[in-house]
Amino acid sequence: MPTERTSAGDPARTLQLLWRETAPAGGRGPRRGLSIDAVVEAATAIADTEGLDAVTMRRVAKELAVVPMTLYTYVPAKAELLDLMLDAAYARMPRPDTAGLPWQHRVSAIADENRALFERHPWAAAVSTSRPPLGPGLMGKYEHELSAFEGLGLSDLQMDDCLNHLLTFVQASARAAADVRSARHDSAMSDRQWWQVNAPLLARVLDANAYPTAVRVGTAAGTARGTAYDPDHTYAFGLRRILDAFAALIERNRNPNSST
The missing domain is CATH 1.10.357.10 (Tetracycline Repressor, domain 2)
Structure with a gap:
């Protein structure tokens, strides 16, 4: 049985993140050079090499050289992060034009x-x-x-x-x-x-x-x-x-x- 499922987080927050209709929350503003895309890329790299169980907010923060609380200003939890990871993987899929083929x-x-x-x-x-x-x-x-x-x-x-x-x-x-x-x-x-x-x-x-x-x-x-x-x-x-x-x-x- 799958150990993870998509859309397990807050639906409204997840949709805002997926469509990038939200800015990072927090007191002093976003860290220079960090973005939602950077968080997703780091988490995906961990999952690709070590499996999804290795993806934790603390581990992703370590890979990005930030404290975990900084990461939470971009993505609220692993549930929303998983949706972002999978959607990003979908977006990168090659889509060759097969029009006209059988x-x-x-x-x-x-x-x-x-x-x-x-x-x-x-x-x-x-x-x-x-x-x-x-x-x-x-x-x-x-x-x-x-x-x-x-x-x-x-x-x-x-x-x-x-x-x-x-x-x-x-x-x-x-x-x-x-x-x-x-x-x-x-x-x-x-x-x-x-x-x-x-x-x-x-x-x-x-x-x-x-x-x-x-x-x-x-x-x-x-x-x-x-x-x-x-x-x-x-x-x-x-x-x-x-x-x-x-x-x-x-x-x-x-x-x-x-x-x-």
Whole structure:
């Protein structure tokens, strides 16, 4: 389960910060050279290298060489800071122009762009965005991503549903990929090495006659991929299946009387 979620702070204050409609509060005014953007950049750098748990107001203040109370004049708490971090990451996402390309290419590009986001910022994959940060980064991202579904005969609700389904898949894939990287790091072994170490024990305790399908399929998959779970293969397979499902929905909308 995600340990952090967006929009957990004061909504009014968060929106003011996201859209930069507020000035730092405090007695003697802002410190020269410090800004909301600088705070967000410092916090993001910490999260990228050490994880989101390492991001505290005290730690960010230390990175910026200010006392924590100075930081609070720019961002009131970590909840609002997280929204600012994620929205800034959204704003920096490349948004290549895919107009005129087949819709499958446009949708695949959206998936790949979000996968790249989670590779640049692994912490973002673990954040729940069921209540998204409604800042300019998110709105620009949403506008860009919806354009991949424009002109396909989908209703507005279907466009939103398709995009949500796609992004949920990408985020889940990113979390699974992060788990694989953590397992490899913690065990100091590749997946192939791990299976080589455990295969003899498994062969002794596993009755292949009791689990014939599992043994047959598991052996075939493991032989083909060198591991029980390959994040790249699973992502590519899942994306293809999503495109197939979208194609069926588009076809039904275009031909409502069709039997397909």
